[in-house]
Amino acid sequence: MLNIVLFGPPGAGKGTQSENLVARYGLVHLSTGDIFRRNIQNETVLGQLAKSFMDKGELVPDSVTIKMLESEVNGQLDSKGFIFDGFPRTQAQAEALESFLAEKETSISCMLALEVEERILVERLLGRAAVSGRSDDADETIIRNRIAVYHSQTALVAEHYKTQGKYIGIDGIGTVDVIASRLFSSIDGLLAGKVQG
Numbered sequence: 001m002l003n004i005v006l007f008g009p010p011g012a013g014k015g016t017q018s019e020n021l022v023a024r025y026g027l028v029h030l031s032t033g034d035i036f037r038r039n040i041q042n043e044t045v046l047g048q049l050a051k052s053f054m055d056k057g058e059l060v061p062d063s064v065t066i067k068m069l070e071s072e073v074n075g076q077l078d079s080k081g082f083i084f085d086g087f088p089r090t091q092a093q094a095e096a097l098e099s100f101l102a103e104k105e106t107s108i109s110c111m112l113a114l115e116v117e118e119r120i121l122v123e124r125l126l127g128r129a130a131v132s133g134r135s136d137d138a139d140e141t142i143i144r145n146r147i148a149v150y151h152s153q154t155a156l157v158a159e160h161y162k163t164q165g166k167y168i169g170i171d172g173i174g175t176v177d178v179i180a181s182r183l184f185s186s187i188d189g190l191l192a193g194k195v196q197g
C-alpha cells in the first residue's frame with residue numbers, strides 16, 4: 001500500500017492537493033476535518049461533540065478522533081492506500097496510527113509536509129471562507145488559534161516521521177499545479193525507490 005500523511009498548517013493546501021493525489025494515484029482520501037463536518041451536517045452525536053471544539057479552533061480529543069479514523073481505515077482496507085489529511089495532529093495520534101497500520105501489516109510510506117508562511121495562510125483562509133462556508137475560516141481570531149494549536153500540538157508530529165527518515169518537505173507556495181508537480185515528483189521518486197526532498 002502507498003500510505004501518505006499530507007501534513008501542514010491550516011491553509012497549507014492539504015485538501016486541494018489531496019484531490020490531485022487521488023486523481024493520480026487512486027488513493028482513498030481520509031480527511032478527519034471533512035469527516036467531522038459530515039457528522040455535524042448529519043447531526044450525529046459525534047458531530048455535536050466535534051463542533052464544540054472546531055468552533056473554537058481547538059483539537060477534538062484524541063480518543064474520539066483515533067477511533068473514528070481507525071474505523072474509516074478498516075472499512076477500506078482493500079484500497080491501494082490512503083492519503084491522511086489532517087491526521088495525525090498529535091503525538092498520540094501518530095503512535096496510534098503506526099500501531100494499527102502495523103496490525104494490518106502496512107505502514108506510512110512518507111509524510112509530505114507543505115511549508116507555507118503564516119501571513120499567506122491567514123490570507124488564504126480568509127479568502128477561502130466565502131467559498132468553503134466554514135465558520136472557522138471566516139473569523140481571524142479562530143484562524144490564529146488554529147495556527148497556534150498547530151504550532152503547540154501538531155508541528156512536533158513531523159519529528160516522529162523525521163526520525164524514521166519519512167519526512168519530505170514541500171514548498172507550498174505557488175500555483176496549485178506547480179505544487180502538485182512537486183508532490184508528484186517526490187512520490188514518483190519514492191515509488192522508484194529513492195526519496196526526493
Ligand code: AMP
Binds near residue numbers: 059061065087
Ligand atoms: P481541518 O479540516 O483539517 O482544517 O480541520 C478542521 C477542524 O477539525 C480542526 O480545527 C479541529 O478542530 C478538527 N480536527 C480535524 N482533524 C483533527 C485531528 N486529527 N485531531 C483533532 N481535531 C481535528
